[in-house]
Amino acid sequence: MFLNKREIRIPLVKPNLSYEEADAVRDVVLSTWLNEGNLVKEFETRVAEYIGVKYAIAFFNGTAALHAILLSLGIKSGDEVIVPSFTFFSTVSTVVHVRATPVFADIDSKTFNISPRDIEKKLTSKTKAIIPVHYGGLPADMDAILAIAHTRNLFVVEDAAEAIGSQYKGKKVGSFGKAGMFSFTPTKNITTGEGGVATTNDSKLARMLRLYKDHGQEGIYYHVLFGYNYRMTEMQAAIGIEQLKKLERLLTQKREVVREINTNLQGIKNLSLPYEPSDMYHTYMLYTICFKDHKTRELLRIGLAEKGIQTRVYFPPVHKQPVFKNSKISLPITEDISQRCLSLPCYASMTDEEITYLTDSIRSLLK
Numbered sequence: 001m002f003l004n005k006r007e008i009r010i011p012l013v014k015p016n017l018s019y020e021e022a023d024a025v026r027d028v029v030l031s032t033w034l035n036e037g038n039l040v041k042e043f044e045t046r047v048a049e050y051i052g053v054k055y056a057i058a059f060f061n062g063t064a065a066l067h068a069i070l071l072s073l074g075i076k077s078g079d080e081v082i083v084p085s086f087t088f089f090s091t092v093s094t095v096v097h098v099r100a101t102p103v104f105a106d107i108d109s110k111t112f113n114i115s116p117r118d119i120e121k122k123l124t125s126k127t128k129a130i131i132p133v134h135y136g137g138l139p140a141d142m143d144a145i146l147a148i149a150h151t152r153n154l155f156v157v158e159d160a161a162e163a164i165g166s167q168y169k170g171k172k173v174g175s176f177g178k179a180g181m182f183s184f185t186p187t188k189n190i191t192t193g194e195g196g197v198a199t200t201n202d203s204k205l206a207r208m209l210r211l212y213k214d215h216g217q218e219g220i221y222y223h224v225l226f227g228y229n230y231r232m233t234e235m236q237a238a239i240g241i242e243q244l245k246k247l248e249r250l251l252t253q254k255r256e257v258v259r260e261i262n263t264n265l266q267g268i269k270n271l272s273l274p275y276e277p278s279d280m281y282h283t284y285m286l287y288t289i290c291f292k293d294h295k296t297r298e299l300l301r302i303g304l305a306e307k308g309i310q311t312r313v314y315f316p317p318v319h320k321q322p323v324f325k326n327s328k329i330s331l332p333i334t335e336d337i338s339q340r341c342l343s344l345p346c347y348a349s350m351t352d353e354e355i356t357y358l359t360d361s362i363r364s365l366l367k
């Protein structure tokens with residue numbers, strides 16, 4: 001059930017944008033320099049510093065960044081790339097766009113992240129890369145994934161679209177793999193409207209990423225490969241710089257909100273709350289809960305919508321999309337979780353009243 005804007009009492013997300021971002025964009029416009037320039041460079045430097053990598057390359061969106069990463073790594077027709085299905089479509093579509101074959105691995109039922117054990121079952125002599133997704137801001141099991149990749153000489157590309165600031169054993173995601181990708185759409189913890197970044201410590205890869213995002217130009221009108229126009233604008237970068245300054249505060253506030261929601265929903269039978277292992281720092285781009293069965297989930301989804309509370313199923317499995325209609329892929333855990341899960345409103349500026357209204361509504365609907 002979709003809600004009209006007027007009927008929404010509590011939205012799923014509320015981007016934290018204010019005068020700082022508005023002023024920054026105004027300054028860009030008045031400067032008359034709108035396409036990639038100094039602000040994009042500054043944004044890249046700040047992201048690289050924050051994540052703890054040598055290079056960050058800005059893109060118009062996260063999907064473009066991921067596409068350019070796969071191209072730069074030379075992933076091509078005949079190669080297989082292991083991906084989760086419990087993710088946004090572009091984790092998979094970018095693999096198809098470089099004419100490689102996405103091979104789906106199932107997830108862990110507690111973390112909703114790709115299962116290393118299932119990755120091992122999906123390996124073949126054609127496997128070239130693994131793309132773990134840090135689902136909703138919870139880091140994937142990087143030690144296990146990197147170990148598999150190391151023994152088989154595979155690339156690990158982190159789809160960290162949902163996880164800026166998330167940490168695995170004290171280290172930020174996006175710094176583990178050969179490359180990482182972040183997205184800044186309005187549902188993510190910080191936004192530039194559309195926007196993305198690729199991260200890496202490899203100078204050769206960084207050079208290729210810069211070529212692919214700018215028509216393969218090594219100098220002006222000097223094209224060394226068939227690239228794309230995936231450049232970020234100065235308006236996006238200006239917003240991104242202001243958002244980065246607020247990021248740590250937003251994440252702390254969001255985790256406070258999560259603690260409150262958790263407390264209010266504690267102890268409800270047959271309801272599982274988000275899982276956060278003690279050695280990880282979860283940034284809760286998504287606050288996803290699971291009900292005992294599909295029927296209860298649907299009851300809650302519709303009931304909450306009637307109360308003006310916006311929710312969403314993140315994600316209907318990619319392998320069940322019409323584009324895969326003739327495939328016989330089976331991923332029992334992904335299919336089961338996607339039938340029972342629901343992502344609730346959760347944002348840094350959520351008030352106590354909004355939290356109470358949300359959690360009381362869930363309790364009363366489950367009675």
Ligand SMILES: *Cc1c(COP(=O)(O)O)cnc(C)c1O
Pocket residue numbers: 061062063064087088090091133159161162182183184185194195196
């Ligand atoms: C948002 C998202 C993307 C895509 O990012 P865009 O910036 O919208 O292109 C890719 N993967 C995951 C897991 C995402 O959540």
